[in-house]
Each structure stands twice: as structure tokens, then as C-alpha cells.
Amino acid sequence: MPLTNHKFLLAARPVGMPKPTDWTFTEEPLPEPKDGEFLVQILYISLDPAMRMWINEARSYIPPVAIGEVMRALALGVVTASRNPHFAIGDHVSGAFGVQEYALSDGRRVTKVDPKLAPLPKFLSVFGMTGMTAYFALLDTGQPQPGETVVISAAAGAVGALAGQIAKIKNCRVVGIAGGAEKCRYIVHDLGFDAAIDYKSEDVKQSLRQHCPDGIDVYFDNVGGTILEAALANIRLHARIVICGAISQYNNTGPATGPRNYMSLLTNRATMKGMLVMDYADRFPQAAAEMATWVAAGKLKSREDIVEGIATFPETLLKLFKSENTGKLMLKVN
Numbered sequence: 001m002p003l004t005n006h007k008f009l010l011a012a013r014p015v016g017m018p019k020p021t022d023w024t025f026t027e028e029p030l031p032e033p034k035d036g037e038f039l040v041q042i043l044y045i046s047l048d049p050a051m052r053m054w055i056n057e058a059r060s061y062i063p064p065v066a067i068g069e070v071m072r073a074l075a076l077g078v079v080t081a082s083r084n085p086h087f088a089i090g091d092h093v094s095g096a097f098g099v100q101e102y103a104l105s106d107g108r109r110v111t112k113v114d115p116k117l118a119p120l121p122k123f124l125s126v127f128g129m130t131g132m133t134a135y136f137a138l139l140d141t142g143q144p145q146p147g148e149t150v151v152i153s154a155a156a157g158a159v160g161a162l163a164g165q166i167a168k169i170k171n172c173r174v175v176g177i178a179g180g181a182e183k184c185r186y187i188v189h190d191l192g193f194d195a196a197i198d199y200k201s202e203d204v205k206q207s208l209r210q211h212c213p214d215g216i217d218v219y220f221d222n223v224g225g226t227i228l229e230a231a232l233a234n235i236r237l238h239a240r241i242v243i244c245g246a247i248s249q250y251n252n253t254g255p256a257t258g259p260r261n262y263m264s265l266l267t268n269r270a271t272m273k274g275m276l277v278m279d280y281a282d283r284f285p286q287a288a289a290e291m292a293t294w295v296a297a298g299k300l301k302s303r304e305d306i307v308e309g310i311a312t313f314p315e316t317l318l319k320l321f322k323s324e325n326t327g328k329l330m331l332k333v334n
Helices: 050-054 120-124 129-142 158-169 181-190 204-211 225-232 263-267 277-296 310-320
Strands: 004-010 023-029 038-046 075-082 092-095 102-105 111-113 149-152 173-178 195-198 216-221 235-243 271-274 304-308 328-332
Touching: 004 310, 023 310, 038 120, 075 102, 075 120, 092 102, 092 120, 120 304, 120 328, 129 158, 129 216, 129 235, 129 277, 149 158, 158 173, 158 216, 158 277, 173 181, 173 204, 181 195, 195 204, 204 225, 216 225, 225 235, 304 310, 310 328
Parallel strands: 149 173, 149 216, 173 195, 216 235, 235 271, 304 328
Antiparallel strands: 004 023, 038 075, 038 102, 038 328, 075 092, 092 111
16 A cells, blocks of 8 residues: 555635646645544546635635645545444445545545446446536426426536436427537537537527527526526526526636626516535435436436546646536546
């Protein structure tokens, strides 16, 4: 067993896009578990847009990562030493282990996973928080009905790609907004979306009118800003807008932009509601079981964008904010 643990600590609060100097890559002696603890060798680290919010000092749904702390991240690994009767050496587990090679845990908020059921990266994508977010944000918050039109922003991303496919499973018409011709091709030809809008080359507001001539029933927002405004300009009566994320705003150095046309909610008697996945933790097994049947039937596909090497963390994280990833972005630690 290696004698050291390498990890990334938060060195400074980023202003705008995170820089390499906002992190410290350090090493420490490998920790030994105490009574009730176990040691996890981390195999895969999930990289998510929410990580940018976690390092802001502003009030949010979770306390910010403190300066000098290990960068918070969901991860998956294998137990290599244990003094906890509920976790044995060789168990595969997922939890908020952070951006490091090894983590100590007492077992709270840690989930065992079975690598015989699916490849390990799937437990950070379709069977992890990403899949749970797509499932509950769409079905519980968006409440799509058969025949309705659902629009998904960041549709080639981890959550958006799954949400769009679930909407198709529920017999909706699905339009995805993505960046670039290849991503648009992917969501239509590989994932079965009915249409795609390339926000990099099209006028999104006009394209939504073209592809949604009767308006939008459910808008699943991962982006915020001007694209949210474009969607609000095209909603139908009693539309539901799901606020799942706002990646266009996370690196702003000034006030958030949009939506300036929020009165469309009043005119259309529509609702706009935020969603946090942990509110549904007691229902995760139900969602995982249903999604497993869709995966087995070939109705639900997931793509994992895996970058090797923990040392690449600072630059790999930026792929999320440069629209350079397709599907679920993660690090393979070793």
C-alpha cells in the first residue's frame, strides 16, 4: 500500500473562472482508520458544475469549502482497510470523499455499490447523483405529460442527456439545446431527441419558436442567463420551468443576468421551481430500480467522459465551463 495520499486543497476563492493557483496539490502520510472508520482508495472522482458554487463564500444550500480544506467532490472507491463492522475490505462504495487518492470515512452518507451490476463509472452517472437529479427534477418538479413539449438546456451534458431521454420514455416531444454541431448530432441521433438547437450558431429564441410552434410545456434549465430568457419567451399556458442549474452564471464577476422577462410566468400562469436532489434521498432506490429497467431495455443511455490522473483536476474541471465535455465528466484517479 502506498505511504502517501495526494489531494487538492482549496487555496483561494476564485474570481471568475478558477485558476491553477486557486488549488494546492499536496501529499500527506496515508491515514489509518480508527475504531468505526474505514479507508477508501478512490478510483473515480465526479466533476460537477455545482463544485464551482461550493467554493464561493456566498450563502448557498451547503456550507462552502473552507480555505485549506480538501476540495469537496463525490467519488467512488474500494475499501482497503476497515475498523467498521458494516464495511469490509473489498467493498465498493460511493460518497463525498473529495479530490484525493484516499479518504477516511465513518460510513455516514456512504453507499455500497455492486460492480457486478454495472461498470463502476455508471455509479457516478446514471446510477449516481447525476441520474437521480435528472429523474426527480424532470418527473417530480417538471411533471411532464404524454404529448407535451419538453426543452432541455445543456442537453448533451450529464444531467440534460438523461433528462431528455426520460422525457422521451414518458412519450413527450423533446428539444435539446447544446453547443456545437457534434453535440446536437449526438442528442438527436444517439439519444433520440426530436430536435436540437445549437446555441453557438443559432438564435435560440427564434429556433425555439421554430421547433416549438405551440410553445414549451416543460423547460428543464441547466444554464440560466439568456437561454432561460429565450425559453421564458416561448412557454405555454401553465408551463413548468425546472431550475436544476445555471452554469452560465457560476463564474460571473458581476450580478447574475436574467431572466428579465419573468413576467411571462404571470402571463402564462406558469411555475418556476428550484430542485435539489438530496431532498429525494429516501426515494433513490425506487429511481435506481426504474432506471435500471430502462438501461436494460436500451431506452436510457449514458456517456462517461473520463480523464485519467488526479493531477489534471484543475484543468479538467474547466471542461465543464468551456462546454468541452459530452456526458458525465469524471477523473480516473490511477
